[in-house]
Amino acid sequence: MLSLDILAANGTKTGKTIELSEKVFNTKKDPVVVREALNQYLANQRKGTACVKTRAEVSGGGRKPWRQKGTERARHGSIRSPIWRHGGVAFGPRPRDYSYSIPKKKKRVALYTVLTTKREENRIKVVSDVPITEPKTKLMVNFLTSLGVSEDKNLILLDQVNKAIYLAGRNIPGVKVSIVQNINIYDLLYYDNIIATPQSLKRLEELIG
Secondary structure (H helix, E strand, O other): OOEEEEEOOOOOEEEEEEEOOHHHHOOOOOHHHHHHHHHHHHHHHOOOOOOOOOOOOOOOOOOOOOOOOOOOOOOOOOOOOOOOOOOOOOOOOOOOOOOOOOOHHHHHHHHHHHHHHHHHOOOEEEEOOOOOOOOOHHHHHHHHHHHOOOOOOEEEEEOOOOHHHHHHHOOOOOEEEEEHHHOOHHHHHHOOEEEEOHHHHHHHHHHHO
């Protein structure tokens, strides 16, 4: 049976444990699929708004700068040609959509792989409750210090939105408060530890298991 100890807010063991899904937290790891899922996530975050003007869009250049023959100069039809200063750009970036999709099964395998690794490295901290009722950064710092993870990057997973916890953690570098529905491969890889309640872990198993 796969299980993790449930910790109190001060970091001590409560004597209780939570059973975990073997499928989600003890799967065969596939780092190649993890890389595919990460590349897809990063590509989907790209805005694709970079844009330059072609010679047709740059203002000016409507008349021929000089006559075709007899000047002993190179022939030109517009001062907005790409070879001219202040001219248009020949092969510059244009707005485009970088997003693409991969099979849902691959996304799930990637999540299973990272969660299994986190569990094996003891990077999943299950707390009975996140004891923050006021939006104060000091409360979050004290909570992370009690768990012994204040020097790490931490992802705090909640089963539902809690404004006080979110506001208490948003000003701390390396801390992110998120609900389970927003979990993604990038956050799981970027943050050292996952701090979750039993309810949020069960909700996670329901969503991706």
